[in-house]
Amino acid sequence: MFDPDLTGFGALRGQRVAVAMSGGVDSSVVAALAAASGCEVVGVTLQLYVSGAAAARPGACCAGADIRDARGVAERLGIAHYVIDMEARFRDAVITAFADSYARGQTPVPCVECNKTVKFTDLLALARELDCTALLTGHYVQRIDGSDGPELHRGADPAKDQSYFLWTTTRRQLDYLRFPLGGLSKPEVRRAAEHFGLAVAAKPDSQDICFVGGGDYAAIVERLRPELATPGDIVDLGGRVIGRHAGIHRFTVGQRRGLDIGGAPEPLYVVRIDAAANRVVAGPRAALAVTSARVEDCNALGALDGPLMVKVRSLAAPAPARWYGDRIVFDTPLFGVAPGQAAVAYRGSRLVAGAMIAATEGAVAGTDRLASVF
Structure with a gap:
């Protein structure tokens, strides 16, 4: 009842x-x-x-x-x-x-x-x-x-x-x-x-x-942007070609499935998507670690000073971080943070701000994914 x-x-x-x-x-x-x-x-x-x-x-x-x-x-x-x-x-x-x-x-x-x-x-x-x-x-x-x-x-x-x-x-x-x-x-x-x-x-x-x-989102994207179905290279962190892809829209940061790269000494993940060059950059899981992110289009509903809990994907657990203007610094490295997703900050149960993730900074040397240096 x-x-x-x-x-x-x-x-x-x-x-x-x-x-x-x-x-x-x-x-x-x-x-x-x-x-x-x-x-x-x-x-x-x-x-x-x-x-x-x-x-x-x-x-x-x-x-x-x-x-x-x-x-x-x-x-x-x-x-x-x-x-x-x-x-x-x-x-x-x-x-x-x-x-x-x-x-x-x-x-x-x-x-x-x-x-x-x-x-x-x-x-x-x-x-x-x-x-x-x-x-x-x-x-x-x-x-x-x-x-x-x-x-x-x-x-x-x-x-x-x-x-x-x-x-x-x-x-x-x-x-x-x-x-x-x-x-x-x-x-x-x-x-x-x-x-x-x-x-x-x-x-x-x-x-x-x-x-x-x-679940076939790629078909929707290809109908609207057919040029994205153009094949391109999959490269390692050093730029060496290690495979081919059927369109960058089929990949997201942190993805492992679909890379189809044989002979790699360890599992490879999508680390970055280079749209201008039509390339997918792959690397080991350690290369996915992100220490900070640059954000844009921030909407603040509360104060952003002091420690916060920030979600970087809808299903991700909130992680401790601090928010400085257009930059979010995570207390410990996070994995699979993707540009285009939202960073949403909480203080307790209250949503205090959100913004779009524009770029990220890697914790591993050679995996800087920022468009510019903070």
Whole structure:
């Protein structure tokens, strides 16, 4: 039995609120909780695909069956529901940017771009146009009022925390956003869906990148940037050719699988991707060790002084570090830090800043990967 805690809606009771409804269980429960609290709920679903494999593939949110599921939940709850065509915007802001990042030899995080542009810029603006007091989403993060305004914190369930993907959220956006699931676990959310009689209660979570069918992201990239399918050299740290590749977009820093280099005295990993020369640089695991990183496009939500815990990949454990302007120095070397990924800093559970990793500095002589010296 699930006993919904609606106290967190506070001043929103009786107010008109927008709920981003993807058709999944999380956003559906948010809509149900908001309706149960006495809010006037406006459900908004973004149609991100109209045709193609992505639209029909299970796990591709905001398309096909997901839109029908969102509409069904809205009917069940008796709330208004709108479907907004955002396919062109999503293609330009997220999918094309995804391919462009690989063309630069980076490893992109498309969920960050989606939250930054389509969801927390376009959808948020639409919610304001609809005269809504707040925009509610199903993200597993917590918005906590602090002495200097609202703060962004990790979700209470470590297995579902999505704060890494929301580092671009600005203070002004955070003032308008609400995350009702931040204090819940996934099992609790599913029990809530059952409590409200939602047909999506047992619906599987979306997996991987929503617009990549079957995990074949390379096909997406090659369709948009066919020139990246040009074969090139795999070289060692000294520049000696040791193999060939079928396109730099098929590799990321730290990758071992796919190098297909025989006769090496020890396992080799991708250490650097030289996009200008169409080369993949490989080396031993020790060459992956990174002592610092140069970052850009920083978004600070709190103070960056003193010791912090920094995540450099979504699934990586936070590591102790210090942040100096556009430079992050790690207390101990980290492995597999890739340009194009995000560096997200925490103090306790609070997200205090995030930025894009532009370049890294190796701990092993000869593996400097910085575009310039700090």
